Amino acid sequence: xxxxxxxxxxxxxxxxxLALLALVIVITGSSAxxxxxxxxxxxxxxxxxxxQVKAADLGNGAVKGPKLGLDAVTGDKVLDGGLxxxxxxxxxxxxxxxxxxxxxxxxxxxxxxxxxxxxxxxxGTTYVRETTVQxxxxxxxxxxxxxxxxxxxxxxxxxxxxxxAATSDLVESFPRPGVLNGWQVRIHKNGGADTFSVVxxxxxxx
Numbered sequence: 018x019x020x021x022x023x024x025x026x027x028x029x030x031x032x033x034x035l036a037l038l039a040l041v042i043v044i045t046g047s048s049a050x051x052x053x054x055x056x057x058x059x060x061x062x063x064x065x066x067x068x069q070v071k072a073a074d075l076g077n078g079a080v081k082g083p084k085l086g087l088d089a090v091t092g093d094k095v096l097d098g099g100l101x102x103x104x105x106x107x108x109x110x111x112x113x114x115x116x117x118x119x120x121x122x123x124x125x126x127x128x129x130x131x132x133x134x135x136x137x138x139x140x141g142t143t144y145v146r147e148t149t150v151q152x153x154x155x156x157x158x159x160x161x162x163x164x165x166x167x168x169x170x171x172x173x174x175x176x177x178x179x180x181x182a183a184t185s186d187l188v189e190s191f192p193r194p195g196v197l198n199g200w201q202v203r204i205h206k207n208g209g210a211d212t213f214s215v216v217x218x219x220x221x222x223x
Contacts (some may be wrong), residue, residue, distance in 0.1 A: 140219045143174065150180050150214045159205050160188055166199035167219030175218040176200025182211040 089131030148168055167173050177190050177200070186205045193199035200217045 020210050043164040083161040096164060144219050144221060146217045146219055147179065148215045152212050153204070154209075156203070159208070160203050161206060161211075162201060163204045163213065163215050164193050164199055165217050166193070167217055168221075169198070170219045171198050171200045173200055173217055173221055174220050176202075177206060177216060178202040179214045179215045179216045180205075182209060184209045185211045185213070 026051055111157040146165060148163055148165040151163060152165040155161055165176070172197075176192070178187055181187065181204055185206055186207065187202070188205050189201070192199060193201045198219065200215055202213070202214060202215045204211070
């Protein structure tokens with residue numbers, strides 16, 4: 018009786034073991050068969066549940082520019098301070114792209130072209146100066162010269178002859194060489210007796 022029970026138990030264990038082995042074979046075979054059916058480019062968008070592809074599922078550098086939709090990358094997708102000058106195209110930023118309130122005051126230049134700020138004019142007024150009417154200095158070639166000047170320290174803006182007779186010809190009219198506030202005129206009297214003057218437009222720099 019005991020021998021029969023032992024034999025029956027042994028057969029039951031072997032049967033269960035064979036059944037488990039068969040189940041493992043079936044499952045393994047099914048998995049291999051399923052894997053074999055998933056070929057290259059066989060997984061489509063409909064096969065993926067929405068929201069299931071995570072950053073960890075993507076290879077480094079896998080998403081390229083052509084894969085991004087137009088206007089897809091917005092400000093909240095960019096790391097603060099992540100963009101540098103090298104990421105921005107030359108001459109792509111314009112005045113409207115800048116927040117003027119973030120710009121500091123441009124430092125005042127202590128000198129420009131070698132001159133200090135005090136050398137430049139502020140609220141200057143103009144006035145007219147005229148020499149006396151005279152014959153002028155004879156240059157020995159039929160021409161006569163008169164030179165005039167503005168007040169000391171002021172600047173000459175323009176000048177020219179005045180009171181010249183119709184029989185005389187203007188030869189030269191220009192700032193006096195080496196003088197910042199003077200003007201010089203030379204006329205040819207054509208043998209006549211002519212007197213004339215020099216008129217100057219001056220700038221008060223005080």
